[in-house]
Amino acid sequence: MDDIFRSVVVEAAGIAADHPLAAVLAGRSDVMQLTQASHDAALKPEPPGGLSHAERAALACRMARLNHEETLARHYEAMIPDSGGTQAIADPAFDGADDQRTRAILRHTDLVTVDPKRAAEADIAALKSAGILEPDIVRLSELIAFVSYQVRVVKGLRLMAEAA
Amino acid sequence: MTEPITDFTTVVPFWKPRVTPVELDKASEEQLEAMKVTPSDTGVGAYVLVLAHDPQTLKERTPLFNGIMYSHGGLSRTETELGAVAASLVNRCIYCAAVHSNRYNQLAKDETVIEGIFGAGEDSELDPRQKAIFNFATKLSECPSEAGEADVRQLKDAGLGMDEIFDLVLTASLFGWANRLMHVLGDPIPRES
Helix, strand or coil, X not given: CCCHHHCHHHHHHCXXXXXXXXXXXXXXXXXXXXXXXXXXXXXXXXXXXXXXXXXXXXXXXXXXXXXXXXXXXXXXXXXXXXXXXXXXXXCCCCCCCCCHHHHXXXXXXXXXXXXXXXXXXXXXXXXHHCCCCHHHXXXXXXXXXXXXXXXXXXXXXXXXHHHC | CCCCCCCCXXXXXXXXXXXXXXXXXXXXXXXXXXXXXXXXXXXXXXXXXXXXXXXXXXXXXXXXXXXXXXXXXXXXXXXXXXXXXXXXXXXXXXXXHHHHHHHHHHHHCCCHHHXXXXXXXXXXXXXXXXXXXXXXXHHHHCCCCCCCHHHHHHHHHCCCCHHHHHHHHHHHHHHHHXXXXXXXXXXXXXXXX
């Protein structure tokens, strides 16, 4: 990823290489490249551990929607495979139905995305009770935290582009 | 059992993990590389050892964090810390708020700004530039973001250049990330214990 204008956040913000803000973004090209590398690490890590790439894409899509960030939601939606049953996760109205593991993951994802200040020890305990291993709790946390960062960079860049 | 701290403070607490940290002597090559651990390094903190469960993300996040917080040009170090504090207040991350308010006070050599913010939040008495920075970082940290055109105009009117506004966007966003790890994966507890 050398061309920051083809990175996910810059494309989602709609800023092209000939935009008045291009020089400002180029001044932080290291940060923009690491943002893209973080996207790849959070969404498509090898090995993925207990959170599949499909689940990660669907969760990211759900979080983008919870943030009313439709452009990023479309980016993540396109990463969800057609088969495998993870599409439902991307719908914020879906609560996991009868699957206890999915229910626990979705409840935690929504809480930490929307209202992180309310997250408490019992919420981590609830993930453990649902059988989610500790390394996967960290992987899920990083995914939620990364998308929360990314949606704000996109929002901020779009506001800057309007004001430039 | 020591109770976690629930009020904002400038005294940096201990961080007690809710997830078992990776044991350093059992860490894989990839985990050691992500933690940037050298063979003689025994002082790796619990936070990094918890994050080492996901070495792929940790490996990218550390240089990203340093690139946003400590690079030259753009927003000053002091004002960057103010943006970090604003986000940490919205997300109620006691640990991050303590670290970055403490650093703000050291850099600014003025404790009244943080005292005011901890006491009155958005209604505190700040100068127009501080107010614009605090206001924007606060609004961007909400979910969904509440930052709008008027907030960017307030930053420009207060004299911030686009490079500085970009750094503020990155800082507030970065703490949307950091707070969701620190506050969710562990508890801030008093140092004495």
